[in-house]
Amino acid sequence: MSGPRVDAKVVMLGKESVGKTSLVERYVHQRFLVGPYQNTIGAAFVAKSVQVRDKVVTLGIWDTAGSERYEAMSRIYYRGAKAAIVCYDLTDSSSFLRAKFWVKELQNCEEHCKIYLCGTKTDLIEADRSARQVDYHDVQDFADEIKAQYFETSSKTGRSVEDLFRKVAADYISTTFEVMSEERGVNLEQKKDPFFYSCCHN
Numbered sequence: 353m354s355g356p357r358v359d360a361k362v363v364m365l366g367k368e369s370v371g372k373t374s375l376v377e378r379y380v381h382q383r384f385l386v387g388p389y390q391n392t393i394g395a396a397f398v399a400k401s402v403q404v405r406d407k408v409v410t411l412g413i414w415d416t417a418g419s420e421r422y423e424a425m426s427r428i429y430y431r432g433a434k435a436a437i438v439c440y441d442l443t444d445s446s447s448f449l450r451a452k453f454w455v456k457e458l459q460n461c462e463e464h465c466k467i468y469l470c471g472t473k474t475d476l477i478e479a480d481r482s483a484r485q486v487d488y489h490d491v492q493d494f495a496d497e498i499k500a501q502y503f504e505t506s507s508k509t510g511r512s513v514e515d516l517f518r519k520v521a522a523d524y525i526s527t528t529f530e531v532m533s534e535e536r537g538v539n540l541e542q543k544k545d546p547f548f549y550s551c552c553h554n
């Protein structure tokens with residue numbers, strides 16, 4: 353991979369057992385671990401570089417523990433994050449309420465963090481439609497309200513996992529370079545402004 357390198361902190365948030373770790377495992381290692389569920393303690397970190405057009409972005413992903421016991425700790429991990437992937441399990445309506453809690457928290461405390469809603473375990477719904485507990489249109493309305501992107505993924509089959517992280521990387525790159533060019537624009541304008549010069553020389 354070649355091109356300018358940028359880095360973005362990404363945080364995974366959501367109720368315990370919604371599948372945050374599995375999502376990261378699928379994205380970073382292209383695998384789905386079967387066996388007894390092991391809850392995350394504190395948080396885990398992993399980095400992955402992605403090429404988006406001529407640029408490379410390294411996503412530093414913090415996978416937080418979903419257990420409410422670790423809630424205070426999760427707050428440490430979203431500080432300074434450029435993106436938050438707020439997960440809920442499509443087969444568990446209570447996990448969507450918990451996702452809304454995290455969204456409110458981010459809106460209040462981390463206003464520059466872009467939010468991505470992620471409904472997990474679509475394979476379970478594909479196997480049995482009646483398993484769905486979170487209505488697609490409810491999420492759509494909520495996503496519109498908070499101006500967030502939303503995805504429905506399966507770490508088991510891999511569905512939409514790559515799309516989700518690719519979107520995070522692409523948005524980060526476009527926002528970062530937009531800001532940089534805006535800043536450059538401001539500097540040029542300032543130099544052309546005679547008032548600016550007289551101010552500085554007095």
Ligand SMILES: Nc1nc2c(ncn2[C@@H]2O[C@H](COP(=O)(O)OP(=O)(O)OP(=O)(O)O)[C@@H](O)[C@H]2O)c(=O)[nH]1
Nearest residue numbers: 368369370371372373374389391392418473507508
């Ligand atoms: N069928 C199916 N099961 C999944 C999927 N993603 C996760 N799981 C299962 O859900 C359980 C919890 O997954 P984790 O990835 O550990 O969940 P987590 O959100 O990281 O949990 P905490 O660490 O407690 O916050 C495990 O048994 C996973 O195998 C999925 O896409 N499909």
